[in-house]
Amino acid sequence: MRSEGGYRGLALRVLKKHGVNVGDEIKVVTEKGEYVGILMPRSELEDDEHIVIKLENGYNIGIKISEKTVVEKIGEVRPRKPLKREAVAQRETLPLVCLIGTGGTIASRIDYKTGAVYPSFDVGYLLRMEPRLSEVARIEARELFNVFSEDMLPKHWSAIAEEVAREIKRGARGVVIAHGTDTMGYTAAALSFALQNLPVPVVLVGAQRSSDRPSTDAVQNLYHAVLVAAMSDIAEVGVLMHESTSDTSSIFIRGVRTRKMHTSRRDAFKSVNFPPLARVVGNRIQPLVEDYNRRGSRSLVLKNRFSNEVALVKFYPGMDPSIFEFLADRGYKGVVLEGTGLGHVGSYLFDGIKRLIESGALVVMTSQCLNGRVNMNVYRTGRILLSLGVVPGEDILPETAYVKLCWIFGQTSDLEKAKELFTTNIAGEFCERSYFSVYGW
């Protein structure tokens, strides 16, 4: 029996018996207790008496198993497709780009016989779809899991970050992650915080129309994503999508600045409060800013733990203050407020916010305007919120602030340390001057 995801011997027998694959969400029942998480791959050098799963909290644990251990697949992840490198000859002299499938429109085709959607993440299909891919990179594709992007959780961010780190350590010159578009901005922000001291580009890519439709944006997006991963010197986490509705150009947006701003258009993704990092036209990559992290031989630092004890709360006129009691009672560690204008909420919420802060939560302010900068010193409301201990979020997106707090409380439980981390620019989420030109409609 051949090895699968690094598993062999006893471990492989138990996994096969119960029909689970690497990337599946599983429940493991042993004599010592039950464990739930995502089955992770192992090094083939390790023993065959343990399997490794990633828990909700981002920790990996090794579980000792026996022939009697019961492993149950839960959730709806699909098995990783085997690599099909034989389909098209690839030039070994080209840079290696690892393509990781996580689900979404770009990673699926419709089987017109059965009507079912199935993953299309094998290299043969990809290269047939866009032959130019084989001119820019040597591609290895694998499907980590297949999850609708609205079902992505902090634990998935954690698993993707780990997989990216593994591929970079294996020598990938760039990594491309195919992802559903709904929450691609959130995942891009998460990877931006989790993958520090990044030596190569990490490019998230999606499609608004699936690859078997004539109007698909999957082909151009994927080609440009691989191009940026293989060739550009922008060693950052970013999102690559169409720049306009025509197939003329794509933009590569810094992960923490990415927001989906249209439900259906191919140019749905916008860079907020900062220019896109680069434009891609044909096979040319044009950097649009000077201030980015260059490709280098540095060592990646993986910090991929995320907390689930964070909430994002959008303010609106007449909001019920008891929401803050609810959050305080449930022991939330961090709460992102999405206020109005320069960072305001109604004065009828002050008591609730005070109580939430007194319960030990870090409360930060962002603006539902999305564009521009929070400034809580202009009006009395802002100054009162500051005096209560609300931390201003400067020009950060509310969604990025949420992801950042999840990440911060994966790193520390100390409130003062958390506050310091939040106000420190880590991945370009804060910017000294405002990029006014990056706004229009």
Place this chain on the structure above:
Amino acid sequence: MRSEGGYRGLALRVLKKHGVNVGDEIKVVTEKGEYVGILMPRSELEDDEHIVIKLENGYNIGIKISEKTVVEKIGEVRPRKPLKREAVAQRETLPLVCLIGTGGTIASRIDYKTGAVYPSFDVGYLLRMEPRLSEVARIEARELFNVFSEDMLPKHWSAIAEEVAREIKRGARGVVIAHGTDTMGYTAAALSFALQNLPVPVVLVGAQRSSDRPSTDAVQNLYHAVLVAAMSDIAEVGVLMHESTSDTSSIFIRGVRTRKMHTSRRDAFKSVNFPPLARVVGNRIQPLVEDYNRRGSRSLVLKNRFSNEVALVKFYPGMDPSIFEFLADRGYKGVVLEGTGLGHVGSYLFDGIKRLIESGALVVMTSQCLNGRVNMNVYRTGRILLSLGVVPGEDILPETAYVKLCWIFGQTSDLEKAKELFTTNIAGEFCERSYFSVYGW
């Protein structure tokens, strides 16, 4: 003692004794009980033994008073400034425009001696600030209240709507409402639903910089707002603000399509999923659409009751499903979901949403993309949400959907009737075809 807000005799004595004015939020303690609300003006033809207040729920009640009645001012509203018509001669042949102050940057100046912000809502000041005002309209200004826009509540929407209706019945050819910018979009949507069969323009106007700063946008915005109110044939509720950062033009945006999209820029207000109704350049009004409600002699229908039992909930990856239990337990009548993409939330929330709907709440779906249209038939997630009873919000803004549900449950408690009202286009909040051109960045 002269009449104040229509009060005289006994009522006026009691109000004066306790130092309260029309527009103040007050507590009235009588032998029969306590009442809290906003003191409303009365017709001078009515008796002097009652005062009228607008309760939280939008109802006006008359309270019989005696010399012993205690009236206490609560909150922070400021007295209405007396009209100062004598300051500048106004031509009686020009159309009457009523200008209602509700607070915000446009209605305030800084007293450079004391540092205090004070309302500047007297006609004399306004006409000195922009002499062209006296060439287009005869203006009557009054301050209804002075509330930071983040403190506006459904009860304020209700009071503003009532005041507008009063002025239209008095013969105003157009109404201008000066409003803080933070929640001006919400109020504009509220007035769009509350003021039906509108015969004249109702123009909300604000400023991003106060009128005593050299960079103020207050002067142009106010002039163009009065121009639209007096001269245009667009009998709709809308918001008038700068079109760009220069002082070249303004746009008049349909109330239900208005969103503040920048924290500080003068061109912060955008029209979402629909073109602006008109552009104003100099003293010329250029309609940008053909499909609008024309000025006419029809009778206004005032439907200004709003419910407080509605919530707006923004989805994010990892959201705690127990928020829906919280909402169900508190008996919310309506909940607007701000989902991702075409109208999705994580499958881990399905049970919670099901329970909320079973508790009797109307749950509607909008998209945090803001632009584009919800379509819940494309992916399995959307179809499951539809099967649970979630009502798709088409191309409505999440904020407008929230205001609409507040308004609907002010009109009816019947769930089926509410559903029917929600899916009916009332004020241009739904649009058959998508206005793709109204999107950019």
